[in-house]
Amino acid sequence: MAASATDTATSQMMRAQLRLRELILSGEFRHGDRMSELPLVERLGVSRTPLRLALVKLEHEGLLQELPGGGYAVREFTIHDIAQANELRGVLEGTAARFAAERGTPRRALRPMQRVSDQIAEVIYRADYESFERYVALNGRFHAELVRLAESPFLERALDIVTCVPFASASSFVLSEAELPASREILVIAHNQHLALIDAIAGREGARAENIAREHARLALQNLQIVLRHRGVMARVPGHSLTTFDVDEG
Amino acid sequence: MAASATDTATSQMMRAQLRLRELILSGEFRHGDRMSELPLVERLGVSRTPLRLALVKLEHEGLLQELPGGGYAVREFTIHDIAQANELRGVLEGTAARFAAERGTPRRALRPMQRVSDQIAEVIYRADYESFERYVALNGRFHAELVRLAESPFLERALDIVTCVPFASASSFVLSEAELPASREILVIAHNQHLALIDAIAGREGARAENIAREHARLALQNLQIVLRHRGVMARVPGHSLTTFDVDEG
DNA sequence: CTAACGGAGACTGCATGCAACAGGTGACCG
DNA sequence: CGGTCACCTGTTGCATGCAGTCTCCGTTAG
Numbered sequence: 001m002a003a004s005a006t007d008t009a010t011s012q013m014m015r016a017q018l019r020l021r022e023l024i025l026s027g028e029f030r031h032g033d034r035m036s037e038l039p040l041v042e043r044l045g046v047s048r049t050p051l052r053l054a055l056v057k058l059e060h061e062g063l064l065q066e067l068p069g070g071g072y073a074v075r076e077f078t079i080h081d082i083a084q085a086n087e088l089r090g091v092l093e094g095t096a097a098r099f100a101a102e103r104g105t106p107r108r109a110l111r112p113m114q115r116v117s118d119q120i121a122e123v124i125y126r127a128d129y130e131s132f133e134r135y136v137a138l139n140g141r142f143h144a145e146l147v148r149l150a151e152s153p154f155l156e157r158a159l160d161i162v163t164c165v166p167f168a169s170a171s172s173f174v175l176s177e178a179e180l181p182a183s184r185e186i187l188v189i190a191h192n193q194h195l196a197l198i199d200a201i202a203g204r205e206g207a208r209a210e211n212i213a214r215e216h217a218r219l220a221l222q223n224l225q226i227v228l229r230h231r232g233v234m235a236r237v238p239g240h241s242l243t244t245f246d247v248d249e250g
Numbered sequence: 251m252a253a254s255a256t257d258t259a260t261s262q263m264m265r266a267q268l269r270l271r272e273l274i275l276s277g278e279f280r281h282g283d284r285m286s287e288l289p290l291v292e293r294l295g296v297s298r299t300p301l302r303l304a305l306v307k308l309e310h311e312g313l314l315q316e317l318p319g320g321g322y323a324v325r326e327f328t329i330h331d332i333a334q335a336n337e338l339r340g341v342l343e344g345t346a347a348r349f350a351a352e353r354g355t356p357r358r359a360l361r362p363m364q365r366v367s368d369q370i371a372e373v374i375y376r377a378d379y380e381s382f383e384r385y386v387a388l389n390g391r392f393h394a395e396l397v398r399l400a401e402s403p404f405l406e407r408a409l410d411i412v413t414c415v416p417f418a419s420a421s422s423f424v425l426s427e428a429e430l431p432a433s434r435e436i437l438v439i440a441h442n443q444h445l446a447l448i449d450a451i452a453g454r455e456g457a458r459a460e461n462i463a464r465e466h467a468r469l470a471l472q473n474l475q476i477v478l479r480h481r482g483v484m485a486r487v488p489g490h491s492l493t494t495f496d497v498d499e500g
Numbered sequence: 501c502t503a504a505c506g507g508a509g510a511c512t513g514c515a516t517g518c519a520a521c522a523g524g525t526g527a528c529c530g
Numbered sequence: 531c532g533g534t535c536a537c538c539t540g541t542t543g544c545a546t547g548c549a550g551t552c553t554c555c556g557t558t559a560g
Binding site: 262263296297298299300319320 | 513514515516521522523
């Protein structure tokens with residue numbers, strides 16, 4: 001109960017939403033499973049009312065889908081969905097970068113982003129697992145900073161929808177790759193793109209910033225390809241159980 | 251109560267959501283107004299439980315914002331928000347067009363879109379109000395068709411968030427412009443862009459399709475500039491009361 | 501042996517009661 | 531006369547009871 005997401009001082013609905021999302025992505029349920037309320041009430045320790053609100057929110061996020069007869073079920077994610085969600089993330093983050101560049105974000109406002117980037121530079125050359133964890137956190141901060149610079153609440157909202165899709169968030173696979181050889185190279189490439197992104201925004205090069213961010217997002221798909229070849233690693237990726245990778249048909 | 255959105259045979263929550271959105275956009279509330287539940291219960295004829303669910307959904311959509319002390323208030327939309335939401339719509343519809351083009355959408359699948367476009371061609375040269383109404387409906391169908399072609403549920407979801415912003419939807423101002431001289435020209439331009447869009451998708455020209463759709467969305471912003479110079483017209487645009495057009499500062 | 505019908509169980513959607521919290525107002529004290 | 535404290539009202543968040551509906555299984559008739 002220390003560093004968990006189960007922080008009190010928040011509403012029951014929030015607790016239910018966070019915990020339920022965590023449960024779903026951790027593979028506790030199979031896709032298509034009905035999310036019956038009463039079992040969840042027992043499990044999450046909240047009443048039906050806030051649980052129901054959380055279900056509505058998760059449905060809106062796209063993790064759940066409404067059933068015809070009422071109620072919700074865990075949504076299924078095909079490789080096609082994931083690819084498009086990830087591409088969409090690139091589009092949105094690219095737009096954020098373009099907005100920031102076109103507005104003429106002053107150097108001063110770019111300082112936090114630069115600082116995160118510097119910290120990333122320190123960890124990508126270490127091979128220990130702790131450094132990977134630290135990278136994930138820093139990478140998340142970098143992307144959050146990018147969205148903040150766009151100053152567009154709707155963009156932020158749209159990104160919320162996309163990034164909760166399993167495998168489509170910024171650093172989905174990094175942790176799982178800690179043991180794979182290709183991982184460090186990818187981190188180096190990603191860091192280089194971060195630097196280019198900062199440079200483009202500072203130079204008010206909107207189109208360049210947009211394209212860099214798009215390409216940057218596609219790294220996650222490259223990672224997916226890599227991880228798919230190592231099923232053992234795959235099993236530890238959050239949300240893997242929600243996906244159907246029918247690669248044989250393609 | 252005949253052709254209203256208050257169709258029964260749907261859940262109370264749906265009814266509350268639709269009716270409430272309608273109320274908000276019709277200017278029934280000022281931005282910043284607290285959406286107290288009990289008065290709304292009386293007004294909408296639904297109980298607190300489904301009303302509350304509708305509030306959560308509308309907050310997620312962005313029409314409402316959470317208050318620090320709990321509860322919700324009508325969100326305010328600045329000209330800045332609207333411009334960015336509209337630009338974002340262009341980005342997303344552009345992505346939809348690109349997806350459709352890159353996938354190689356067959357001619358046959360483009361047929362419905364083509365048909366809508368043909369119907370639009372018939373109405374844009376008439377000046378009566380009924381034709382404008384018909385145009386709005388057809389234009390909506392055209393854009394819905396475009397999103398359908400993308401076959402990306404998350405893209406659809408992201409667009410839902412953007413298009414519910416007042417003035418950022420595809421044909422926000424058309425009806426209000428029925429009486430303005432510039433209106434017909436804009437319809438002609440829009441129709442031409444529709445044709446180009448179909449051509450680009452059919453020819454698998456992804457980048458072209460994306461750029462056309464982006465520019466196409468910017469027409470709505472041009473419309474906003476025009477309408478802003480005619481306050482009398484402005485007052486009849488749905489959602490106008492939620493906005494603050496402090497143009498003097500810019 | 502199969503198919504259809506009836507009943508029971510479960511689940512959801514909805515309504516309402518209760519408690520806690522915030523905000524505002526009035527009275528009292530300095 | 532001003533400031534502060536206490537009370538009161540309004541509102542939200544939560545819990546739970548109730549009714550409608552859907553499904554599944556068992557039984558019975560053909």
